[in-house]
Amino acid sequence: MLRAFFQRPWLLAIVLSVALLLWLVTGSWFKASEQAPADQPPAQQDALAQVQFEWREAKPMQRQHLVQGQLEAWRRVDLRAQINASVVALDRDKGSNVSAGDVLLTLSGDSRPAELARDEADVRQQEAAAAAARRLYGQKLLSNNDLLKVESELASARARLDATRLALSRTRIRAPFDGVYDERRVELGDYVEPGQSLLSVVEIGRLKVSAQIPQQDVARLAIGQPVRVQLLDGAQLDGTLHFIAAAAEPGTRSFRIEVAVDNPERLRLAGASATLLIDTGEALAHAVSPALLSLDKDGRPGVKWLNEQQVVQFTPVQLISVSNQTAWVAGLPKRVALITAGQGFVEAGQQVVAREAGRVN
Structure with a gap:
């Protein structure tokens, strides 16, 4: 039978064609079964966040502006030598409270006391000469030019006396205001020259707190506003806004402010950081x-x-x-x-x- 089958090529072609058709149909069916039907609904979307x-x-x-600031002494002065001299006495210890006018340090007078006595005698002599010249001028026995010369010599003698007194007064370094003798930069026996730093005095009976305010907030501030100053230990001080810069700093575009704070107990707070709480309306x-x-x-x-x-x-x-x-x-x-x-x-x-x-x- 097989021999008859192969002897008829047309019959072989028909069989192969049927087999190929069956393979194509079954392959398409399996492929379609792997895909979702056309009428199947789309996949469920992810759940919404809860x-x-x-x-x-x-x-x-109450609207409150909060800013970090720095406590500073109300004022600080660096006292310098104004004459050539040596340190001969340390009249007060650094760190002590002082009052305006207290002598803190004494420099040598050297020849200045003798120069003072000489200049005082010179002034007395010139005053007597001027008095005699005026009497003679009144009697028309002395010309006006001669009188002017004598009075000029008297004025020069008085100027020398004032300069000597001033130089002698500069041998005593005094506190310019009530405060604390904060630092001394010379020792007993040191030789000092004009301009050399000797010591510093700070006023801490009143403090100021400096801070930087952003440009968008400075319009809400006004001189005299009450300010609470909170220290790192939780303590609070009451202050008043007393300065607002007229122009912003170029680098930060912020304005410097200063808050005045009373410190009657002279607590050593200068240099510490603090937080400013400024009320700016409701x-x-x-x-x-x-x-x-x-x-x-x-x-x-x-x-x-x-x-x-x-x-x-x-x-x-x-x-x-x-x-x-x-x-x-x-x-x-x-x-x-x-x-x-x-x-x-x-x-x-x-x-x-x-x-x-x-x-x-």
């Missing part, structure tokens, strides 16, 4: 956890909240007051659905599924 929110109402809050603000604050692409702090369509919103806020537990912020709607959980996993404009805190679904 967040938790709380309704918050704004409350009136504003509507929300109390939020500092953990809920985030930054936008420009570095501004803000808060995420929900609109009525449960779409995430981000609003930059102004920090009115910040502590470890609470941040008071202004700039949000008066009543706001604040995202309190899950805010770190969502972005502005994102649709979410929201659940109110404390509500059981």
Whole structure:
């Protein structure tokens, strides 16, 4: 039979054609079975992010500007030698409280006392000569030019006497104001020259706190505003804003301010850092956890909240007051659905599924 089959080529062609057709049909069927039917619904989209929110109402809050500052002595003076002399006495110990006019250090007078006696005698002699010349001039026995010459010599003698007295007074270095004898740079026996630094006196009965205020906040400040100065140990001092720079510093675009603070007990605070709290008016603000604050692409702090369509919103806020537990912020709607959980996993404009805190679904 097989011999008859191969002797008929046309019959072989028919068999091969049928086999090829069956292979194509079965292959297409298996391939189609691996694909979803045309009428099958698309895959389920990913689940929406879930967040938790709380309704918050704004409350009136005293607007407060917080800035880091530096405590400084109210004034400081560096006393320098004005004559050539040697240090002959250390009249006060450094670190002691002093009053204006107290002698702190004495320099050698050298020949100045003798020069003073000579100049005083010279002045007395010239005064007597001038008196005699005036009598003669009144009797028309002396010309006007001769009188002027005698009076000129008297004036020169008095000028020399004043200069000698001034040089002698400069041998005693005195405190220019009430304060603290803060530092001494010479020792007993040292030879000093004009311009050489001897010691410094600082006034700490009153202090000033200097700080830099950003240009966008300086308009809210005014001379005379009360300021609270908080020290690192938690203590507070009351001060008054007494200086605002007229121009910003070119490098930082910020304005220097100074706050005057009374320090009647003369506590040694100069040089320490402090925090300034400046009240700048009332504003509507929300109390939020500092953990809920985030930054936008420009570095501004803000808060995420929900609109009525449960779409995430981000609003930059102004920090009115910040502590470890609470941040008071202004700039949000008066009543706001604040995202309190899950805010770190969502972005502005994102649709979410929201659940109110404390509500059981």
